[in-house]
Amino acid sequence: MNHSEYNPSDIEKKWQQYWQDNNTYQVENNVEGKENFYALSEFAYPSGNLHVGHWYAFAVPDIYARYKRMSGYNVLYPMGFDSFGLPAENAAIKRGLDPRKWTYENMDYMRNQLRSMGASFDWNRSFATSDPEYYKWTQWMFTQFYANDLIMRSLTKTNWCESCKTVLANEQVVNGQCERCGNDVIQKDMAQWMLKITEFADELHDDLETLDWDHSIKAAQREWIGRKEGSLIPFTIQESEVYDVNTGPGDDAFRECEPIVDRDNVVVIIEHPENDEFLCAKWKQVDWQGFVTGGIEDGMTIEETALAEVREETGYQNVEIVKVHDQSSHGLFWHVVKQQNRRANYRIVHVKLTDLEQVERSEEEQSIADFLWIPRAEVNDFLKREDMKYPWRVVINELQTQDVKVFTTRVDTLFGATYVVLAPEHNMVQNLKSQITNWDEVENYLDEVSKKSDLDRQQSKEKTGVQLKGIEAINPATGKPVPVWVADYVLAHFGTGAVMAVPAHDERDAEFAIKYDLPFTFVVLPSAGEIGNSRPLITSGENAFILAAGTTEKKGSQEHINAEWNAMYDLLGTIEDGALPNGKRFCCTFEGKIINSAKEVNTKTSEETLSMITKMVGGEITKTYRLRDWGISRQRYWGTPIPIVYDPEGNPHIVPDEHLPWILPDDVDFTPDGTAPLARSEEFRKRTEDIFGPGWTPEVDTMDTFVDSSWYFYRYLDNKNNNEFASTDSMKSWMPVDMYFGGAEHTTMHLLYSRFWVKALHKLGLVPANEPYKGRLNRGLILGPNGAKMSKSKGNVIDPDEVVSHVGADTVRMYLAFIGPFNEPGNYPWDPNGVVGIKRFLERVWRLQNKITESTDESLISDLHQTIKKVGEDIDRLKLNTAISSMMSFMNKAEKSDGVSQSDYNLLIQILAPFAPHMCEELWMQNNSESIHMTKFPKYDESKISSGMKALPIQINGKVRAQVIVGEGESNDDLQKRILEMSEVQKWTDGKQVKKFIHVPGKIINLVIV
């Protein structure tokens, strides 16, 4: 029998038409006796033309879908269009066309192109996200989220692309540039509709475990969510400068700096008899003067001195000692002393007045005690005055304090926190404006920072900052005041936007502290075992270095590293409180044993103290996330209108269900100018007033297209449903998607958004499953023949339509499956000769018809069944390249054989059918009436695969030297004897002793000789 030539252009059109006319690929939601399988490829942007990437995205997964269908599953493999959005709109603007017309024409054109792939899409289930019937449900879901507090409107810093004239989500900003056009993204304050994706951060993170995805995709999502566990620690911020001064009889020690240094001074805190407040902090609320200081009289104890001072000073005689503090741990008080001299040697005696009876005082004394208010700016000068008639003392005014919370993963270092840093955008900075004495300087710095783009800020690692003078923070662990700085190395959107800085144990803080000469306090002693894994890093001309944990990079010799460690230990032995002297500063980021901290935690390990210290200072253990809420407002025309209207007072209200779909208006000049085009629609404005009343206005932003694509996989299940987005039954039948094919670029965008969306719907009880995709496969990239990414400018673009016209769709599909392992998302260059190789293979399969005989050549039978087995297994694990190569191997043998029977030839074209659906249909239909694609994938016959005899390689000392045919029944001894008698073996064993005989049945024989 002689058959015609294989001519794909004839047969492909024919069978595409046949499949369409016969609804071959129409899928029911439930089929008796069949399990459902939902195979999904990310749907297409109707940009106008199909490129090779589309073929790779749709035609190759179609092989898998067809195989699953032939394997007995009821397979849904749908296709639709993600038809709203910037690319379509930009293209429309460029050509001066209406984006709607342009988009819908493209979709018509592309539907035909998609048909030419021979993919088994069920077109009856198709839709486009710009169809009002579709976006009605997008809007409805928005209103559901709104009603359930999953969406909010807030004024936030947004990523603005000046070229696209719209806001972008964080996920759409790549290296500080617009993901679409590459322009630099700037920060802009705008009111945005925000979806509370962060509320689902834990679920999105934890549920990854339940998904059967490649772990690299899961890892990328986890990184994006960026969950960190740590503690929130409250720091009290207060004014640091003394600014009220009064005169009065008191201790002149406060006037002069020198004496206080050498004297053992007493600071007395008087407690109000009727409440627990310290009077020094509430000075102005009482009618007597509050604290007294003085040197200890000879022969008197501290307590006696204190009591005498109080009696004399206040006139109250009934005073009792409450507590003597051996060192100031009372932050409020400490300033006063500090202001005079930091290293004052003093005691605090805490006393209580037991009644309010007062001895008579002269009028002069009374008047002396009057307050003298002076301006803050003059305080310092005042303190230096020598012409005071009376002794005076400084009094802290009532302090205005507020808490700032810092986030840290290293609470164990809290005792070493020597300053606090706020992000430039931190609210507290503006809140403290009136108390900050160097506001001009601070404001300048904030200006400078705001001019930097995110990119600049990331690139320049040189640390800058400004101290907030006039305020300070109290380290809640030590009670000591520490300076507060603002610096842009602290990011507003991570943690709380404020950090406690521990220069002795954090690399960044160390750099900053060395630059600005801030103190280092060493509180965690690393365990010795960690030394080897360290890196010294000289950060300045000083003898300062960093011993960083968690790095394998060694900069400098091991001796150098050891020297640094030894220097550190030596120094630690000579200091008492952990304060590192100037010029001998170092930073060590290892965890270890706590030192120089509170008694309760000293000598414990970092890990043990995490919750202890947190509790001790009233903090809380929390998690923080890198993930931020999803801003979905876009100032563009071609998108789903946000179903919100504003009343005359400007309050937002949802558009009620009966007005959905809230139609996108037509009468709009959509040229982007930074304001929302919908604001220019007269019809939109009028419609809103007609329905809601005069003065009501519509929301004029549209939604990010990632909203449209966050739920589209539900619509395929029930796309004609006018009452629900999809029936619960249909969702139960199909969801979650069994295998989702898509691009790696969506790992932290669409894939994360849609997971969130489904979880939100699930929380509201609107969908049964709480994850959209059980399986996920990121496909690779097809490069141009020169190995570079295809682009018009590089002239390496392959036009699939043209290739198809030469070699046919089957060849193109199959070549793409052969180009590399589909289950590994690598980059595969398109090789025009490779395409020819596939075409040759199909031609040879076609010509094999000429070798059809009565019965199949015996020598082929085992190969055929092995091939059937391998092809099935390989498609299942999406190693389509090896599935194809095994069919090629079989063909090589078949061509040299005496021929195959018609029924065995049929088996061959059945296993080939998923790859080359048109050609196999043609070959099949010559003898059959039902489509090959509705037949069952052949079952291999195990008994025909394993023949009794097998050729095994014989190794001698691990090197292959001979072969032997081994039957099933042969004993090991017989086999050994037979092998040792073989001349090829004796050649090697002659005169040597066989030490060991290893026989791995079915695999190998190895003789060890000496």
Add this chain to the structure above:
RNA sequence: GCCGGAGUGGUGGAAUUGGUAGACACGUGCGACUCAAAAUCGCAUGUCUUCGGACGUGAGGGUUCAAGUCCCUCCUCCGGCACCA
């Protein structure tokens, strides 16, 4: 820096639990057919070789009868995150 992944002929890539490294395809060479070319078919194709064999999966060690595969040290490339507290 941290987290993933990968390094195999001239090229894309095979090698399912450690068991004949380089399947399959491209390219190249030679041959057949042809006046010739294309197409097609056949043979060869890791490197070196004294034709016995030796060496070979990024580098260097190790475990094993046996290592592309397992372990250790290191190098390079790709992807994600990154002044992330």
